[in-house]
Amino acid sequence: xxxxxxxxxxxxxxxxxxxxxxxxxxxxxxxxxxxxxxAKKPPxxxxxxxxxxxxxxxxxxxxxxxxxxxxSLLNLHLHALQPEDSALYLCASSQDRxxxxxxxxxxxxxxxxx
Amino acid sequence: GQQxxxxxxxxxxxxxxxxxxxxxxxxxxxxxxxxxxxPGGHPVFLIQLVKSGEVKKQKRLTFQFGEAKKNSSLHITxxxxxxxxxxxxxxxxxxxxxxxxxxxxxxxVKP
Numbered sequence: 001x002x003x004x005x006x007x008x009x010x011x012x013x014x015x016x017x018x019x020x021x022x023x024x025x026x027x028x029x030x031x032x033x034x035x036x037x038x039a040k041k042p043p044x045x046x047x048x049x050x051x052x053x054x055x056x057x058x059x060x061x062x063x064x065x066x067x068x069x070x071x072s073l074l075n076l077h078l079h080a081l082q083p084e085d086s087a088l089y090l091c092a093s094s095q096d097r098x099x100x101x102x103x104x105x106x107x108x109x110x111x112x113x114x
Numbered sequence: 115g116q117q118x119x120x121x122x123x124x125x126x127x128x129x130x131x132x133x134x135x136x137x138x139x140x141x142x143x144x145x146x147x148x149x150x151x152x153p154g155g156h157p158v159f160l161i162q163l164v165k166s167g168e169v170k171k172q173k174r175l176t177f178q179f180g181e182a183k184k185n186s187s188l189h190i191t192x193x194x195x196x197x198x199x200x201x202x203x204x205x206x207x208x209x210x211x212x213x214x215x216x217x218x219x220x221x222x223v224k225p
Contacts, residue, residue: 042202042215043157056212090156099144099206102159103213 004106006091012112015081021109023074023091029104031097032074034066035090037108043090049074050097081113118205120216128224133190135219137203144206146186147213148177152199160188160201193223 004025013019023032031050035043047066048056054066063085065077074091088108094101119138127133137146145164149157161170163179163186170177176189190197200218 040220042218045212045214048212058212092157100162100164102147102162103157104159105156107156 004091004093004104006089006106006109008109009107010110010112012114013078013081014114015083017081018077018079020078021076021089021091021111023076023106024072025093025104025106026072027093027095027104028071029093029095030071031094031101032068033092033094033103034074034076035092035105037088037090039087043105047076048097055097078111081111083113086111086113118203118214118216120203120219122219123217124220124222126222126224127193129195130192133193133197133221135188135201135203135221137186137188137205137216139184139205142183143186144183146179147204148186148188149202149204149215150199151202151218155199157202190221193221195223195225197221198223 007022033048034046036046037043045058046060049068052068052071063080067075088110090108091106092103094103117140121136125133145162147162148160150160151157161177163177166183167181168179174191178187186203188201200220202218203216204213
């Protein structure tokens, strides 16, 4: 199984809502990532988890809150988002952190903040 | 900080023509990866280059890593409509492996 799954595929939320994005992989990968991708732009790294611990937070606003309940799951909790947060949110995983590991991306959650 | 620059931003070709995208870094790269993202899809890993001057082929795709490990290229021979998508190069920042993507080259192929 070389698949990363993400739910939901689409999400529309108001600025006062609280929602969560979910990501799952069963490849035994120990590193998991959240990326944000705006239209016609490359993916931008948000968070990195390594062995279920947050190792990188790329200066992401606190309205985005990641969580790694176990080695297969990664969540992104959303609260009080802004319309400019509308984007494709991609989850990825790799065997480990560090150089040389390819990243497997999920299909993404397309988020619209109204 | 390390930047990965990629050109051209867009490339429109007739089916059967060749295509090349170039990636340049301001600093020496430990390695470089290439990803393809189809329209409406997600990035999919194509290949990784590690050695100076390395050349790797995948059917009609040829990947090169420069001798100074500061640049890389992806060349597609005789493009097909299935090659449509955005091709990203990505380099690692630091020793812990934070992947930094180039801006990508969007390829369109006219049948």
